[in-house]
Amino acid sequence: METFLKKRIDIMVEAPLMDRVIAILDEQNVSGYTVLPALSGRGKDGAWHRDGQIGRVGAVVQIFCIVDESREQDVLEPLFRLVSRQIGIVTISDVRVVRPDHF
Amino acid sequence: MGEAVELAIANLTSPMILFFVLGLLAAWAKSDLTIPEAIAKGLAIYLMLAIGFKGGAGVAQHGADSTLLLALLAGIVLSAILPFIAFQALIRTSNLPRVDAAAIAACYGSISIVTFLAATQVLDTGGISYEGYMVAIAAAMETPPIMAALWLSKKGTPSLDRTAFREVFLNGSIVVLVGAFIIGWITGEEGLKSISAFIVDPFKGILCLFLLDMGIVAGRGLRDGKNLSAPVILFGLYMPLIGAALGWATANLIGLSIGGTALMTTLAASASYIAVPAAMRVALPDARPSLYLPLSLGVTFPFNLAIGIPLYIYFAAAFQ
Numbered sequence: 570m571e572t573f574l575k576k577r578i579d580i581m582v583e584a585p586l587m588d589r590v591i592a593i594l595d596e597q598n599v600s601g602y603t604v605l606p607a608l609s610g611r612g613k614d615g616a617w618h619r620d621g622q623i624g625r626v627g628a629v630v631q632i633f634c635i636v637d638e639s640r641e642q643d644v645l646e647p648l649f650r651l652v653s654r655q656i657g658i659v660t661i662s663d664v665r666v667v668r669p670d671h672f
Numbered sequence: 673m674g675e676a677v678e679l680a681i682a683n684l685t686s687p688m689i690l691f692f693v694l695g696l697l698a699a700w701a702k703s704d705l706t707i708p709e710a711i712a713k714g715l716a717i718y719l720m721l722a723i724g725f726k727g728g729a730g731v732a733q734h735g736a737d738s739t740l741l742l743a744l745l746a747g748i749v750l751s752a753i754l755p756f757i758a759f760q761a762l763i764r765t766s767n768l769p770r771v772d773a774a775a776i777a778a779c780y781g782s783i784s785i786v787t788f789l790a791a792t793q794v795l796d797t798g799g800i801s802y803e804g805y806m807v808a809i810a811a812a813m814e815t816p817p818i819m820a821a822l823w824l825s826k827k828g829t830p831s832l833d834r835t836a837f838r839e840v841f842l843n844g845s846i847v848v849l850v851g852a853f854i855i856g857w858i859t860g861e862e863g864l865k866s867i868s869a870f871i872v873d874p875f876k877g878i879l880c881l882f883l884l885d886m887g888i889v890a891g892r893g894l895r896d897g898k899n900l901s902a903p904v905i906l907f908g909l910y911m912p913l914i915g916a917a918l919g920w921a922t923a924n925l926i927g928l929s930i931g932g933t934a935l936m937t938t939l940a941a942s943a944s945y946i947a948v949p950a951a952m953r954v955a956l957p958d959a960r961p962s963l964y965l966p967l968s969l970g971v972t973f974p975f976n977l978a979i980g981i982p983l984y985i986y987f988a989a990a991f992q
Contacts (some may be wrong), residue, residue, distance in 0.1 A: 585839075620708055625950050
């Protein structure tokens with residue numbers, strides 16, 4: 570089966586920022602994205618745990634999308650402006666897809 | 673003074689406090705006891721709904737007197753002033769960066785609705801009545817400190833945009849609290865009777881479950897709050913007393929009842945760990961949540977719950 574190279578952007582970000590990240594993906598006409606809740610973890614700002622939290626601070630979500638390589642910088646620039654001072658990480662990786670027209 | 677000690681002992685041995693302590697101990701002992709996030713949020717919504725509705729029904733039953741608007745205005749002014757006092761105290765006593773001090777100050781200007789709930793329970797148990805509209809005062813005091821913190825931080829960009837304004841003023845707890853208050857006011861005593869089996873009878877039990885969760889979260893916060901220096905921890909203990917003194921003076925100035933004075937004092941003494949921290953993550957991203965969350969949740973909240981509330985009620989009653 571033929572597969573095609575695309576870029577996967579993973580954004581782990583503190584939950585209060587979730588709506589803003591999604592707004593950027595919408596503005597950039599990203600064809601689709603998925604949001605997943607993270608259970609617990611630890612970073613340079615300390616540990617966090619999803620259970621028991623009644624506020625959104627201390628919770629982390631993972632948002633990922635797949636874009637064509639030609640669109641990578643268009644999406645990354647506004648994303649970076651938003652998350653550069655926040656708790657979280659952004660990673661980009663190569664992935665192969667079977668339906669290139671979807672991205 | 674004997675009354676104060678009796679009140680303190682009754683408070684410390686109430687199921688509410690003992691469940692909170694159980695949560696604290698479980699967290700310290702690294703037990704796997706947790707309340708799932710969805711249940712914790714559901715409990716919080718239930719408590720906001722119940723306290724809001726009961727407050728609104730109380731206003732419908734007894735009528736809104738002239739002090740309502742005055743109390744509302746006083747609450748807003750008080751919550752806008754407190755961050756400036758908190759900020760100065762932190763800048764003078766600790767070496768915290770300005771942005772961290774501003775974020776902490778915002779938390780201490782705002783209120784903790786769970787502390788307020790706990791105070792209403794102690795008043796109810798003691799048969800001390802209070803103005804039903806105090807719930808609305810609590811809601812009104814939640815957001816002005818955020819604006820004060822942005823002004824204090826100065827270099828803390830970006831400021832609140834339209835989305836952030838919406839998130840702050842229409843956050844879930846405010847919507848359900850104020851919404852339930854209005855519904856309670858409209859439907860009055862009849863409305864309260866019709867749903868009392870849901871919002872009155874199970875209230876204490878659900879508050880105990882919620883405080884168990886708060887104990888776990890506070891215990892974790894304390895365990896992880898190694899960034900807190902001694903002056904900052906001390907601030908978490910004396911700032912509630914400064915807030916309480918101002919809250920008590922304000923309540924006496926506008927002529928609130930003993931119960932209302934105790935609640936205004938409690939509101940001014942409490943610190944936010946839900947609405948304000950969420951706003952701070954957006955408005956002041958450079959401020960460290962590892963400072964302001966453990967401080968308000970792990971230091972001030974337990975202090976108010978165990979010692980503060982009976983103290984504030986005693987002062988409200990003794991010096992009216």
